[in-house]
Amino acid sequence: MVKYGMVIDLNRCIGCRSCAVICKIHNSLPPGTWWHRVETVGSKEHQVSTGEFPNLSEVYLPVPCMHCENPPCVKVCPVGATWKREDGVVLVDFERCIGCRYCMTACPYGVRQFNWQDSDESFEKGFKATGFEEGFVEGYRHGYPVDHRTKDGRLVYTPKRPRGVVEKCTFCVQYIDQGLKPACVRGCPGNARIFGDLDDPNSEISQVLRDKGYIKLLEDMGTDPKVFYIPPMRKKNRGAVKYSAEIEGGV
């Protein structure tokens, strides 16, 4: 059985936020909704340095849904609207979700978002906040344009989620079920992401996890996330001008 997982190499991640935007466009996310976020660790402002001058650093952290093996959100859903599929992907059935938001409190990663209003309203509000009087050309919405259901008929992707349901990253279920990779993986310009079958020892992702050291977010919470991070290598004395042996000894 396939078990999907993702690796994000923080050495290669340049914090460009392309993954966040790819996800937004492909999954038809309205303003205010981000299934995938990228921030700079230790800094409120993105791409601003942290650390002690001159040993500065900037480490970026892209955060999609962790698709935990032991998902707390699934445990608390009173109606079974969110569940973990056989292939390890944690999904929301939009027709079952009653919007109680219990799953949102259970998720320690904060990756779930609630539709307080119709997405059309979100777009309207977003455009107004930008200073526009109008929105998109009449009726336009970006995003994969058709619904997607699991084999047993559950609605796990629809371009316009209605008001009152919770949504989150689905590993682009509408794409992976067609044999494609999630949009963020396909489009990362830093080539920092790998997606594949954790149960296949010969898959690229399995090899990388064997060869490289990796970390998981909030590992002590016991959620057993299936998104793994290759931590950035520590560059000694970053920012400080270094001495070399030749200079010390005189050339």
Next chain:
Amino acid sequence: MELSRRDFLKYSALGGVALAGISSTYFKRVQAEISAKPKNFSIIRSVCSPNCTGACAFDALVYKGRIETLTQSADYPEPEYNPRGCLRGQSMVNLIYGPDRLKKPLIRVGKRGEGKFKAVSWDTALDYMADKLVEIMKKYGPESVAVSVQVPGTGYVHKGALIRLASMFGWSAIHGYTMNGDLPAFWSQTFGVQTEEFESLEWMESKYIAIFGSNVFVTRLPDAKFLSIASERGAKIVVVDPNFSPTAAKADEWIQINPSTDSALALSIVNEIIKQKLYDEEFIKTYTDMPLLVRLDNQKRLRAYEVKELKDTAEKLRQQTPDYRDIFVVYDRNEGFKVVNPETLERDFDPVLEGEFEVELVNGKKVKVKPVFQLLKEEVAEYTPDKTAEIITPPNRDKKEYIDAIKRLAVEMATVRPLHIIYGASNYQWFHGDLKGRALSLIVALTGNIGKSGAGISTYAGQFKIRWPLGAWWSFKGRKNKWVTYLLWMNKEYRESEEFRKYNKETPYPKNDVKAFIFGWNNPFDQHNMANRMIELAESGELELIVAIDFQMTTSCRWADVVLPGVAWYEKYELTATILHPYVQLQQPAIEPLFECMPEIWIFKELAKRLVEKWNDPELKENIAEFYPDPELFKEEEGAKATGTWSLKLAREIAHKASLKAVDLMLKTGGDLVEGITLERLLKEGAVRLNIPTPNKRQIPFWEQINQKKPFPPQSFPVPLPKTARFVKSGRIEFYKDEDIFIDFGETLPVHKDPFVDTEYKLNPDAKKYKYVYITRNALYRVHSTHSNNITMLELQDFKPRVWMNPETAKEKDIREGDLVEVYNDRGRVVGYAVLDVGIHPHVIIFEQGWWSRYLKGTSYNTLTYPWVKAIHLAYFVPGIWEPTTAWNEVACDVRKV
């Protein structure tokens, strides 16, 4: 349909237990709609190509006539290139379908800048425009019509069509490369070319990558991976920059220096390399002007025909060599003074590099001469680590570290091969950017790091490059357009100054000034409104006609008299190339142009038609049908008009055909570089590599010169070789420049010159009170000003423009994080919200260019900049190659809370 929670529960209760599937009207409706229709998607490959140099292929998924998603095509032949694309190209749909999308032709009804227009038909707009143009052409001459065609490299067909139109009447084109300050002037001075660079794939081949002021991980997003891979393969990456950046964050070392002091650092490194004899003697003797002799009496190179004992040999050789060359002299260690043939790099001499010699001239006078290398050695001896540390060390750093760093860097850069220096635009867009470039080039030249895989110096700004001869399309029947230099247009005082009169050799200027301004694919009223002059020209009426061709209502459109709606890269056929990789690609229409927007080739054809009717030129009148590459297409459309069967749709179809014909024409007449590259191949394969004459057709600058000993320079299209070869008359890489103006300004060899001394303080000594340097860097969220109005990009920035500064600066000015501040000088001001970053140099204030004025409370970041003209850039005139180029960062400013 609105569905409340209660309804849902009601229905589900009625529907029974089975909740999965159909239990609500909402979902029932949606599901029915979807399952009734088959999935009719079409996928069209096009190329995202604003002025970012990426030229990334995207697959547009079209559903019900709309682009619903964009996915990186990731189909480049070398797997390491894949995917290409970024957050901006990804969200292009926000612009195509956004609220700023232009719908119909517009004619201004209010005052300029008010943004009041009336929508009119194409005929009305074009007739109006043509009438006004003819009026102006008659009154002031056709050269008074200036056209700005930004980054033609991104679109050879449609942008070429505007140049084609300009050539018909002899309008003055403004070269975007220099208008944008993207031309790094050291290239023509040193190598005799416009600009050269490695394709990003080659970055992986270097073992030492020294990045001087380039923020690659923000400005070259699709190519970031190559730096990562190089690093993984063991390359050392060093970033030299006054400010910490995402690129510095990934580097092995960040060397923070004072703004614009890179020449000093480079020359000091050169000094070490020379002192420690780490230079490649054979290389510099063969490929550079280091062994050529220079007269000490007049600082000019010694010409062979001036030398008594060489006169006859030299005269004979001179007969055989082209006019753009000259015959120089070396001192052979065995045979004394010898003549150098500039047309070959094969040496029949073993020259000395050091020493002083006396030579007798034809007229009997005896003069002392020294090889260039000797002069260089003496000059850089002044750039001791100690003295240089004085210049480059930031105020909050320790000089001793820098003294040691200089010595160490010199050894590293001279011994770790291959070395690639990436010289960034933010760094060379200063008044003395050319000096910096020349100094940096010394490092790669002295160490033999040129013309090899992974070894060289590159600059990556502007998608300017004409990659093969395009004259068949760009010129109408062999006619030529004229040129006008943007900086000279903006800087009237300089045009009328002594210095200009004295030093200008060839640079033209319209006799009656610029009276009409047609711009396509640019936003000059935001991006080039230096010292607010664009707006002043518009407000005063000095500029009698302003026409914008765009697909969105930008700030500049608001200042126009006529706005013509064009299309972006998913609504037309276009031929696209870039500097960053050698692939030729097509843009293709994924959708019908929206509303009444038209492919630009049609717009210019229609304009040409009308102008020719009203303008007295029989050849044009007779041949107007040839504006389209196939006259039959022109006639077909005219025929449809006559029979009343014309429609916009038909015009578009014909324009698409004409575009493809133009592609075909340019490929068929383009010569060796595009031999075998056909329209069919492009349609089938997507990206096809140019036939670069190097191993594996890799884009390696100067490969032929270094490996096949072809003399410098290689040709820079579209200009014939003699025009640029005269910049390096010796046929070699030239570090010594002996034109009068270089001598006058003390720049015969690269030197360090402080910023502002020759500009701000010269213009106004009082400017010393503006203690900060104003850097208008490129932003992650925009490509210049494209995507400024992209709602997703704005969301990522919290809809707020920012001003970055060092916490020390903030403290001094009583500014806290998040405060609204104003950056200002005598010329202008701009507002933004303060961000404190200890990585910013204490004397630097950063504002990210590209924000449309409406997001800046009506202010404009370019009002602070100034159209400086460096006299050396007037020594020759080859548009976009040797021409005054904008120095965006040569600006002193201050900041205060608002």
